[in-house]
Amino acid sequence: MSDSDQARYAPGGLGTDGGHEFRWQLTSTRFTDPVILELPPDHVLPVIFVPGIMGSNLRNKNGKDSVWNLNSTGGQPTALVRSKLMLNAGQRQTQLNPSHVEVDPSGAVPKQPVGSVYDPKSYTERGWGEVGETSYSDFLVWLEQVLNGQGFNPAKWPQFSYVAVSATPVPGHSRDVPPLTGGICMSMRQLDGLSKLAEKGSADLYSDDLIARARFRMPVYACGYNWLDSNGVAATLLKNRIHRVIEENNRGKSRCSQVVLVTHSMGGLVARACQQLEGMNGVIAGIIHGVMPAIGAPVAYRRCKVGMADESQPSWLHPGDKIKAHVGARTIGYTGPEVTAVFAQAPGALQLLPSAQYRSDWLTIDGPSGKSMTSEPRTGDPYKDVYLREDRWWGLVRKEWLTPEGGSDLKWSTFEKNVSKARDFHEGIRDSYHSNTYVFYGKDKKVPSFECVHWKLRRSALPPDAVAPPTPQQVSNMGFGDVRDDGINPLHVGGGVRVLPGVESPTVVDTSYWDLVCAGQDGGGDGTVPASSGAFPLRSGGASIQQQFGLTGIEHESAYHNLTTKLVTLYALQKIASMAKVGT
Incomplete structure (x- = not known):
């Protein structure tokens, strides 16, 4: 370790009394360089992250025992898998009953300070323990650092540059970089051709945007929710969290009047419902939707029929992501009965089914020649034509799967009410987006969806x-x-179980005239949300969609682990913050 002649910066934070607070670890007397206390802006624009389905930690309301915890062991939720591995359909249904669980705020959080977080206890206070460590912790740490740990002179933010002069000092040169002036077209390092990814005009970023963004501190929060219950209920919970966060940041010299929402998957549906609630559109400065199933995803239907056991994964997928896909099957269900037992009682899960805005021929029965014999929903009403269909084997739910042994004795009438909630929710958010919305989604043909x-x-x-x-x-x-249907591929028509004599022991075989095979992925996207659903906001949101990015090479569950999606999110945050209100 050598002496340094460069000035060091101690970022300021908000103290408990609302005043500025600085902390700095004492260093060796060999260091004679000054430590500069950089006063942060008085204005605050918090960022609240809203996770996807299965992305929030849950606990039992009564005993407060954990029922869904995504703490990481070696990058995987090992404890969660172990807790669910041997459960049958009835036990899963009982544990994951939406009326019996609530958000668990005690999940694992980072142990080291970053950005504006001085005390690791602050992570829990900001809601980070409510969301899954395996899926989101790394992204939240990165976001907190780039928004609050790089000072408030945008000329020094290393993610941005411009042609004439670098936006960051040349290594070895003075840190006293002149402030940015307006009118400079900026580029994002490590993200060449941002405008090529944009689907609505260009994705220009100017120094004016960064200068305007530098008016704010942007502390990062998270908001978990009961993903088994309706997304409408979650929207109200998010509304209350937004008001509380604004209140927390209106102390002393600190001023806050708006927040920004960053969402993952189903969290986007929650945010869209929240911005419709009374008084919320104005306190939300903008929303960034990542891999949102804007009009649903057919995979939700398929999982209720044949489970998750045979969902193939692309060959290029990182081994860690393949493990996560396997984790999903182990925790929610390999078979149709296991998935149905949970999903049929969960309005939130049913709200991921294709809505009436999805294409009208998304479910087909194809003959031996490969030609489609019929397609559904025939009348354009998937709720009546498919989800509540009792007289056809391809209807969403077998009634006997609603009441597995040891389960909660779910009634068909309750399931009907849950489907009705899904329909009402879909219609409630139809074509509705916040007026300052940014979207990214997976559009890769090589990622089977x-x-x-x-x-x-x-x-x-x-x-x-x-x-x-x-x-x-x-x-x-x-x-x-x-x-004949046991919830895995294939289903059987005619025949039955036969015992064939053998030399050593008889062989049991399942004969049939016809096998009904639920085929694999037929399109591209992110592995869960098909490209058509991910891209739908630009088609239906009109002027509310400020920009939409179609990205390749991203996988749904780990979307925010990808550097491109991180930088696209950072870009959108600059644009939203540049238009945000300054708190009064």
């Missing part, structure tokens, strides 16, 4: 003897009782 769900009829390799098989058209019109 379910644009549609295709049931394919194929002849069985072991047809039974006796009567002739039903015709393909008859098969498509069969009810639940005519199809």
